[in-house]
Amino acid sequence: MSVILAIESSCDETSVAICNNGKITANVIANQTIHENYGGVIPELASRVHQQNIVPVIQQALIDANIDKKELDAVAFTQGPGLLGALLVGVSFAKSFALALDLPLISVNHMHAHILAHFIDDPKPEFPFLCLTVSGGHTQIVLVKSYFEMEIVGETLDDAAGEAFDKTAKLLNLPYPGGPLIDRHAKLGNPLAFKFADPQIKDLDYSFSGFKTSILYFIRNQEKEQSNFIADHLNDICASVQHSIVRILLQKLKKAAAQYGIREIAIAGGVSANSGLREGLQKAAEELNWNVYIPAFQYCTDNAAMIAIAGYHKFLNGDFVGQDVAPLSRMEF
Template identity: 60%
Template sequence: MSHPLTILGIESSCDETAAAVICDGKIVSNVVMSQLIHQKYGGVVPELAARAHETHMIPVVTAALQEAAIEKTALHAIGFTQGPGLLGPLLVGSCFAKALACSLGIPLIGVHHIQAHVLANFIDEPKPNFPFLCLTVSGGHTQIILVKDYFSMEVLGETQDDAAGEAFDKIAHLMGFSYPGGALIDRYAQGGNPQAFTFPATHMAGFDFSFSGIKTAFLLFIQSKTPEFIKANRADICASIQAVLVRMLLDKLTKAAQKSGMHTIALAGGVAANSYLRQQLKQLAEKQHWTIFIPAMAYCTDNAAMVAITAYYKYPLKEFVGLAAKSFPRYPIG
């Protein structure tokens, strides 16, 4: 009797230390430890992130194995985020994965961070059929991707400057929110009027995005207001700026869907956890007659379950990497 295919996934691309175990295609544990040290700096400090990963890695992996009720000797392979991401944090995760795989005599599977976000849509049922469009929105990336197969993906459009998630966090910082502030904008916006204030959307050619202009416009808006005004109108300000950012994302997605003829649409990335984006996408899907797929909240922000599911699909292809494997470049994703 053969043992079920069991893979450990490790994620360390930024400031989340995460480990997950997948057994015969089912996620049986998913542990994430966040790094609170970055809050006082208003953003991720790479050196501090790397040191925190060093501290957290063994406890997180141990917890994932214990939650899955397996011994490390039962593992068939180890998948790890090979890039893109912050170099120091990636090195910590890759070195740990390489050392553990070497000690166990099992193969290593390098995982592309953005592919993993896309394939998070295959963790739970229902799962999308190929081909489909995926709007991938995170702190470091904003892309519209044509997903032809598990590992055949084409970027149709992407940000030409800042990512949408980075724009959310910088806008939150201007509002005086602690890092990461994107979730706080979402929370306050739920009690506000999205039409209370007007902010200029940036229009790019094709399916590309630009979020630097709206950040500048928001900065000028905040500088023109008193702290008392901002506090009194916090909910309306958050709702208004969030509505513009989401509209910019969905306008391009609609354009890409119409041009490509796609009616199956998926969402991925940390910003996919934004409640307003999820709500607006569902309403748009009804209007456009789309079938949509949105990962569970736990699989939107950086996590190891998405790394594990990607490694699971790579394993039969024997897409293994050696101990000298280097980080993936940011592009291409395919």
């Protein structure tokens, strides 16, 4: 038996989970609404709020899991990548907590954890599988050979798909976080109403910088001709942007699946909660006879359950770190 407490603090969610012998028995997330006032995450504010949240979140996780801290076998934590100040709070607390209880420490790569979130619930993918990992900071196609062996076979050369959603939301004067709002408006619009730049990138890599620029110029030009253009066409703009991003993402994913001869396909990361991407993936699965794996919504955005399941497999492998471990804003995959 193994009972692992996991801490996630890479950005603006303070989250703690308990993994009891491979099963998630608690997953508590404290969100930081303060950043809505600024249209994005303010790193210094994020780290301060983590300090306020981490103790009560840990206490609540132990209560939810009906576990006493003396029953814990290890402490897992996000080492990186992420905001350095935010990571510092989680890493420092994990080290102190483990030291006080004489528990081993398990460091987890945040991006690995997003992929391993697929092993929280059934059905679980079989190795090897391809995982399209899409968030505000990352867009990657990962060949997953085992719990510990992963290879990036395609990634964005500049901006991430999630950033394209967020920047579009700002252009449309939608409040932060804008990605989910674009998804909501897209359901009411025509996805073929407008066309934007189609990045021509070789191999399995992505690029969204030019795509974002084409949206910017399109909206500026239309607003010059029609002052209420955004308000009058908001649903169609959102639907068209979402349709374009999903199409770009799936084109490369299909190419990767064919290149590697793999039919086990998964998505992960915050953008995997997007309904357009989920629907597009399901359609591709029907056309190409894929076995598709889509995580539950609570495991798409940043959460400690994914850190806990990753920590569980590292625990079984005896993969521990010492008290000299430090947070890393950038971390090798």
